[in-house]
Amino acid sequence: SAKQNGRDNARFYEAYMAEDVANLFQFEQVIKEALLKDQFSLVYQPQYDHQRQGIFGLEALIRWHHPERGNISPAEFIPMAEESNLICQIDEFVIEEVLKCLKEWQNADVDIVPIAVNISGRHMVSVGFVDYIEQKLTEYNVSGRWLKIEITEGVFIHDVSQCVDIMSALNALGVEISVDDFGTGYSSLNYLKTLPLDILKIDQSFVRECGDSAEGDKICEAIIQLANNLDLQVIAEGVETELQATVLQQLGCHLHQGYYYFMPETKESVSDRLRQQTHNKALKHG
Numbered sequence: 001s002a003k004q005n006g007r008d009n010a011r012f013y014e015a016y017m018a019e020d021v022a023n024l025f026q027f028e029q030v031i032k033e034a035l036l037k038d039q040f041s042l043v044y045q046p047q048y049d050h051q052r053q054g055i056f057g058l059e060a061l062i063r064w065h066h067p068e069r070g071n072i073s074p075a076e077f078i079p080m081a082e083e084s085n086l087i088c089q090i091d092e093f094v095i096e097e098v099l100k101c102l103k104e105w106q107n108a109d110v111d112i113v114p115i116a117v118n119i120s121g122r123h124m125v126s127v128g129f130v131d132y133i134e135q136k137l138t139e140y141n142v143s144g145r146w147l148k149i150e151i152t153e154g155v156f157i158h159d160v161s162q163c164v165d166i167m168s169a170l171n172a173l174g175v176e177i178s179v180d181d182f183g184t185g186y187s188s189l190n191y192l193k194t195l196p197l198d199i200l201k202i203d204q205s206f207v208r209e210c211g212d213s214a215e216g217d218k219i220c221e222a223i224i225q226l227a228n229n230l231d232l233q234v235i236a237e238g239v240e241t242e243l244q245a246t247v248l249q250q251l252g253c254h255l256h257q258g259y260y261y262f263m264p265e266t267k268e269s270v271s272d273r274l275r276q277q278t279h280n281k282a283l284k285h286g
């Protein structure tokens with residue numbers, strides 16, 4: 001059950017508390033084994049565009065199925081993996097899977113949409129990251145416009161000038177960049193003027209308050225206006241109710257992601273959905 005999983009995850013976390021060097025080493029062994037034994041997989045959550053009335057993108061989300069511990073949430077192990085260099089191997093696993101998927105869709109009868117991957121900020125600014133992305137896009141013969149990168153604000157605090165260079169190079173490959181969990185990173189807003197960003201994702205905690213009260217709408221409204229003024233796209237994340245969906249649209253945000261529309265689902269289900277969407281469009285216009 002979900003409750004049982006929660007308890008197991010809490011125990012998992014306690015068992016591998018990252019501050020303890022010996023335990024971090026143990027945790028790294030467990031992750032390495034998970035990578036070798038194919039315990040990681042991806043699910044894809046469709047994102048909905050109200051104006052075009054269809055799916056405009058997907059977010060790839062990692063899942064870990066451990067043979068004894070069951071499913072372990074990325075909210076548990078990603079922060080720990082970020083303490084070690086293994087996050088790079090996890091990121092690379094995700095990028096390969098996503099590019100495989102895009103290549104497959106390119107060769108099949110599927111109307112492709114961009115897929116966003118979550119990348120650790122520290123990894124993005126590390127030496128060789130852009131070269132790696134460029135090399136992988138070439139290897140899979142996929143255009144960078146189908147790959148998007150989501151990062152959280154944390155990385156902007158220390159590495160602004162590095163970020164400018166790296167993000168410009170990614171943009172040159174056609175790879176767009178989103179700020180994930182926007183508004184929760186305690187960083188200065190100064191970076192918004194400096195960095196070549198494309199998208200702000202309103203954090204779920206603000207979306208949750210949307211429609212509750214006039215006060216509840218205020219932060220979303222401010223973020224949407226900020227995005228508009230800076231010529232950035234804005235995606236609301238964690239939309240769960242019709243009320244939230246309606247209020248966000250009234251505030252001018254038409255790109256939504258959340259359980260109200262779609263759960264994260266397998267590649268197969270998402271392929272079917274995209275095929276269906278292509279089919280419906282053909283009926284409408286043909």
Ligand code: C2E
Binds near residue numbers: 091120
């Ligand atoms: P995130 O990038 O902000 O991802 C959104 C999270 O919200 C996902 O949880 C998604 O399943 C969940 N979500 C989507 N819609 C709703 C909704 O309507 N209500 C609620 N309550 N939740 C919703 P998930 O998959 O557990 O991922 C949690 C976090 O773990 C992600 O937050 C991201 O920071 C990290 N993560 C997930 N997959 C990856 C990955 O492949 N690589 C890296 N580096 N981090 C990942």
Ligand code: MG
Binds near residue numbers: 180
């Ligand atoms: Mg994300």
Ligand code: MG
Binds near residue numbers: 180181201204237
């Ligand atoms: Mg988020």
Ligand code: MG
Binds near residue numbers: 181
């Ligand atoms: Mg998050």
